[in-house]
Amino acid sequence: MEKKEAKVKQEEVKKNEQLTNYQTKQLLIEADKLKSLNGFAFVMAIADVKRRIQREQKVLNEIIEPSEKFKEYQKELSEINRDYSKKDENGDPIIITEIRYNQEISRYDFDEELKEEREKKKTALNKKYKSEIEEQKEKEKQYNEAMNEYSTLRKKELSEKQLPKNITLEQLEIAYYFLDIKP
Numbered sequence: 001m002e003k004k005e006a007k008v009k010q011e012e013v014k015k016n017e018q019l020t021n022y023q024t025k026q027l028l029i030e031a032d033k034l035k036s037l038n039g040f041a042f043v044m045a046i047a048d049v050k051r052r053i054q055r056e057q058k059v060l061n062e063i064i065e066p067s068e069k070f071k072e073y074q075k076e077l078s079e080i081n082r083d084y085s086k087k088d089e090n091g092d093p094i095i096i097t098e099i100r101y102n103q104e105i106s107r108y109d110f111d112e113e114l115k116e117e118r119e120k121k122k123t124a125l126n127k128k129y130k131s132e133i134e135e136q137k138e139k140e141k142q143y144n145e146a147m148n149e150y151s152t153l154r155k156k157e158l159s160e161k162q163l164p165k166n167i168t169l170e171q172l173e174i175a176y177y178f179l180d181i182k183p
Contacts (some may be wrong), residue, residue, distance in 0.1 A: 037164040049178040064143040073129040084118035085135035
């Protein structure tokens with residue numbers, strides 16, 4: 001029954017053949033579920049597709065790489081935030097960790113009495129680095145647009161006989177995104 005279900009899944013994947021760059025990035029994470037499988041042809045085919053995705057992602061990540069000036073801005077902003085946060089008994093900033101949208105987010109616990117002074121410093125800093133901030137926002141916009149474009153990912157052909165014997169349905173469904181499996 002598993003092979004029948006997997007065949008249906010492969011047909012669905014074929015219908016929606018092209019994946020966005022964002023989806024291929026997620027595939028790299030899912031590929032870890034295939035690590036335990038053996039078989040030279042299978043492992044080589046998965047490794048080849050993963051390598052191609054990683055190359056694509058590297059190029060995409062270069063789009064969003066901050067300039068040295070923007071890194072200076074981030075450093076100065078971090079110093080302001082650190083200076084105006086509440087401190088623990090050792091003088092270290094107090095960090096609050098929250099869960100938002102299923103993600104852990106850490107932030108400084110700010111001293112409300114110093115909020116106005118902190119905001120003035122942040123405003124001055126934002127004015128000083130205005131063009132760098134706008135440039136980074138534009139890079140982020142371009143990156144997001146590129147991540148929503150279709151990937152140039154091409155699957156590797158592999159015969160059904162070359163699949164690992166112990167492959168699970170979940171692993172097979174993931175493998176279909178990397179491989180064009182022939183009977």
